[in-house]
Amino acid sequence: MYGSTNLSEEDAKRMNSTVEDPEKLEAFESRIARGEKIEPQDWMPVEYRKQLIRMIEQHAHSEIVGALPEGTWITRAPNFRRKLALIAKVQDEIGHGQLLYSAAETLGKTREEMLNDLLNGKSKYSNVFNYPAKTWADIAVIGFLVDGAAIVNQVINSKGSYGPYCRALERICYEESFHLKQGHDNVVYLATGTKHQRAILQDAINRWYVPLLHFFGPPDKMSAHSEKLMKWKVKLASNDDMRNQFLDQYVPKIWELDITFPDPNLKKNNDGIWEFSDPDWNEFKRVINGGGPCNAERIAVRKFAEEAGRWVRQALMNPTEKYVVPLA
Amino acid sequence: MSNALKDLLFKMADDALIIGHRNSEWTGIGPMLEEDLAFSSMAQDKIGHAQALYKILNEVLGEADADTLAFKREEKQFKCCQLVEQPIGEYDFSIVRQFLFDHAELIRYDMLTQSSFQPLAQLAKKVKGEIKYHVMHADTFVKQLGKGTEESKARMQSSLNYAWHFALGIFEKSEFENELISENIFAGEEELKKRWLEKITPIIEAATLKVPVTDESKIIYGGRKGFHSEYLKPLLDEMCEVVRTDIDAEW
Ligand SMILES: [Fe+2]
Ligand SMILES: [Fe+2]
Ligand SMILES: [Fe+2]
Numbered sequence: 001m002y003g004s005t006n007l008s009e010e011d012a013k014r015m016n017s018t019v020e021d022p023e024k025l026e027a028f029e030s031r032i033a034r035g036e037k038i039e040p041q042d043w044m045p046v047e048y049r050k051q052l053i054r055m056i057e058q059h060a061h062s063e064i065v066g067a068l069p070e071g072t073w074i075t076r077a078p079n080f081r082r083k084l085a086l087i088a089k090v091q092d093e094i095g096h097g098q099l100l101y102s103a104a105e106t107l108g109k110t111r112e113e114m115l116n117d118l119l120n121g122k123s124k125y126s127n128v129f130n131y132p133a134k135t136w137a138d139i140a141v142i143g144f145l146v147d148g149a150a151i152v153n154q155v156i157n158s159k160g161s162y163g164p165y166c167r168a169l170e171r172i173c174y175e176e177s178f179h180l181k182q183g184h185d186n187v188v189y190l191a192t193g194t195k196h197q198r199a200i201l202q203d204a205i206n207r208w209y210v211p212l213l214h215f216f217g218p219p220d221k222m223s224a225h226s227e228k229l230m231k232w233k234v235k236l237a238s239n240d241d242m243r244n245q246f247l248d249q250y251v252p253k254i255w256e257l258d259i260t261f262p263d264p265n266l267k268k269n270n271d272g273i274w275e276f277s278d279p280d281w282n283e284f285k286r287v288i289n290g291g292g293p294c295n296a297e298r299i300a301v302r303k304f305a306e307e308a309g310r311w312v313r314q315a316l317m318n319p320t321e322k323y324v325v326p327l328a
Numbered sequence: 329m330s331n332a333l334k335d336l337l338f339k340m341a342d343d344a345l346i347i348g349h350r351n352s353e354w355t356g357i358g359p360m361l362e363e364d365l366a367f368s369s370m371a372q373d374k375i376g377h378a379q380a381l382y383k384i385l386n387e388v389l390g391e392a393d394a395d396t397l398a399f400k401r402e403e404k405q406f407k408c409c410q411l412v413e414q415p416i417g418e419y420d421f422s423i424v425r426q427f428l429f430d431h432a433e434l435i436r437y438d439m440l441t442q443s444s445f446q447p448l449a450q451l452a453k454k455v456k457g458e459i460k461y462h463v464m465h466a467d468t469f470v471k472q473l474g475k476g477t478e479e480s481k482a483r484m485q486s487s488l489n490y491a492w493h494f495a496l497g498i499f500e501k502s503e504f505e506n507e508l509i510s511e512n513i514f515a516g517e518e519e520l521k522k523r524w525l526e527k528i529t530p531i532i533e534a535a536t537l538k539v540p541v542t543d544e545s546k547i548i549y550g551g552r553k554g555f556h557s558e559y560l561k562p563l564l565d566e567m568c569e570v571v572r573t574d575i576d577a578e579w
Contacts, residue, residue: 064361071356074371075349075563078570078579079395080379084372090355091368098361136570136579189579196574301357309359311483312419315476 020045032233037163040106051234052162053107054123057114060100061125065118065298067093069133070142078136085182086139092175099171103164119303127284128211130292137200140190141208143183145250149215151176152246161233184253191257198259205254206262213279214287216243222281247274329511332504333445334389335407336514339502339552340436341381342408345398347429348374349563353416363419366465370426373458380455384447399571403561409551411494413560420473420483421491427466428495428528434459435523436514444512467531474535485537492540493547496521500552 024043031038038044067090074090077083101111117123128146133139151173158169190201217223217239229235237245251266251274265277287295351371358364382394391397411429416422437459440452473480499521508514532539550556570579 064356067356067364074352074355075566076569079399080375082579084375084379087352087355087368087372087375091365091372094356094361094364094368098365101361136573193579194574194577197577305357305359308357308418309363311477311479312359312363312473315473315480318476319472 018045018047029231032161032231036161037166038161039163045232047228048232048234049107051229052165053104053109055234056100056104056107056165057109057117058124058126060097060104060114061118061123062129063093063097063100065125065302066129066146067097068298068301069129069131069294070139073133073136073139076136077139082186089143089179089182092179096168096172096175099168100165103168106164115302115306119299119306121290121299124288125298126215127287127292128215129298130287130294131207131211132294134207135200135204137190137197137204138208140183140186140201141204143179144187145183145208145212145254146215147176147179147183148250149212149246151180152242152249153216156237156242159233159236187254188257191259202259205259209261209263210279210283212246213243213276214281214284216240216246218281218284244272244274247276248272329507329513330389332502332507332511333513334385334391335502335504336508337381337385337389337448339407339409341378341385341397342406343412343429343433343498344374344381345378346406346408346560346563347412347425348372348378349567350412350414350416350422351426354422359419367422370462370465373462377455377458380451384451388447399568400575403556403564404554406556406560406564407552407554408556408560409494409497409500410548410557411491411497411551413551413557413563414491414494415559417487418483420480420487423466423469423473424484424487424491425495426462427470427531428491429498430459430462430466431528432495432498432520432524434463435527436520439515439520439523442512443514448513470531470537471535474532474537481536484535488532488537489540492542496542496547497549497551499524500549502552 025045028038028043028045028048038048070086070093071090074083074086077086101114104114105111114123118125128149133142154169154173154176158166158173160166160169187201190197220238220240223239226235247266248268251261251268254261263277265275268274286292290296348371351367351374354367355364355371358367378398379394382391382397385391385397386393392400411425414421414425434456437452437456440448441456443449443452470484474484475481499517501517505516509516529539548557
C-alpha cells in the first residue's frame, strides 16, 4: 500500500453521494473504459481528483520517509560496492518522491501543502516505514522484499487512468528493478556467508514478515469497497490479490536460500492461493494511527529537516543564480 | 619516490572518502529534496574518487585492496585534513565547506593532469570533469545565500570565518613536498593554495561576503600527519561498524 486505496467509511459515503454532471461523468467513464489516460487539464469528478491526490501524496511521502531507515545505514555500509549502491538507491527513492509530488501537484495541491500535511499528520505514508532497520541484514531485506512489495503495487498502479501518475510510475518501476537486483544480491551474500551473516538475515526476515503482509493493507473482507475506484482505474487490484502475487513471487526465493519465515501456516494451496496466519490487523491499525515503533522518530526527523532548512528556502525565494545540479 | 607518491595518494583518497561520508549524511534531511539529491550525488562521486585512488595504491604501489584501505585502517593512519572530518553542522557550514574544499580539489586535479605519474594524470582528467559540477553547485549557493536574507548572509559569513582556518589546513605540506615537485608529480601545496585564493576571493566578494583575515597561528594543521580532531574516530567507528561484526566475512 504505497499509496493507499482504502477508503475510510466517511470517504466511501461521500463518494456515493457527490453528484456530478451526468453527461460529463459518462464521457469521462467511457474514456477510462476505452483505456484512455486522463490528463491534468481534462474534466474529472471531484472525488476522482481527491482520491488521486490522497493516493499519490501518500506514495510520495512513503518514498521520502522510506529513505530514512535505509539512509542511516549509508555511513555503515561494509564496502565500496554496497556503499555506492545504497547511496544511489536511497537517492533514487528521494527522486521518486520528487517525481510523485510533481505528479500530485498537477491535481492542484502544492508540494509545500503536502509536506505540511505529512508533518501535521493529516496525510499518511506506508506503514512499513514505521519499523526500525536494526542490522545490516535489514538493508538487504528492505532492498529485496520491501522494494519487491512496492514493485508489485507500483507495476499494477502504472496501468491506472491518470496520465501523470502512470508516467511517473513507469520511470519509478524501471529504477526499482535495480534496487531489487541489489537487494537480492545482498540477501544472497548473507545467506551464503558466515554463521553470523545467516543469523542476522534470519532475524531480519523474522521481524519484517508481518510488516510485509501488512504492506498491502487489510484483507478484502475487512476493507471498505469502492466499485467506483475500480471503475475509474484508481484502484486496479484488491489488497488480497496484490499480497498473493507478492508471496508467490518472493517466498520461494527466500526458501531457496534455506531461510524460513516465522509462520508454520505459510503455504501455497493447489488453487495458487497462499495461506498464512492472521498477521494481527489490530497491530496494523495501531501502527497506522501513530503507535508503531518509529512513527514519532520519522516525523521528528522530517520536522527537523523542514525547520532547519527554512532559512535556506527563504533565502532562495528571489533567485539570482541559476540552480546547478551535480550529476551522479 | 614511491613513499612520496603514496603519501600524496593517501591524503587525497582519505579526503575524498571522509568528505563523501559527510556529504552522504545529508540524505533525507536536506533543506529541500533537490539538495538531498545534490549532496547524495556529490557523495557518490567523492567516494568513487577515493576508491579509484586506493585502487592505484593497490595496483601500482603494492598496498592492500581498496576495501581494506578504507575499512580496516586505524585512525592515525588516515591522512585527511581536519576540514573534512568536521560534522555536517547546519547547512551553511556544509555548503561553505563544500565551496572551500571543492575549489581546492578542482585546482589540485587540474594540476595533476600534468603529473609525470601517468595513472594519476589519467584519473585526474576524469575526476576534474565531475568536480566542476560540485564547484558550480557550491558557487551558486554561496552567492545566493550570501546575497539572500539578512539571516542567510550572517550565517554564511560566520560559517566562512569558522571553516577558514580548517580550510587552510588542506595545504599542510608533507615531508615529500620537494620530491613531488622536482619529480614533476605534483606542483605543490604552496602553488595550489595561491591559485585557490585567487579563484575563491572574487566569488566570496560577489557573494557580498568578506574573505576572513588569516592568522597563521590559527591554521589547523595535523591531519596530513595523522593528527585528527575528535570527530574522525567516531566517524571511522561508524563506517566500520558492520565490517567489524565479522571481520573475515564477505559482504
Ligand atoms: Fe521508490
Ligand atoms: Fe526502491
Ligand atoms: Fe544517482
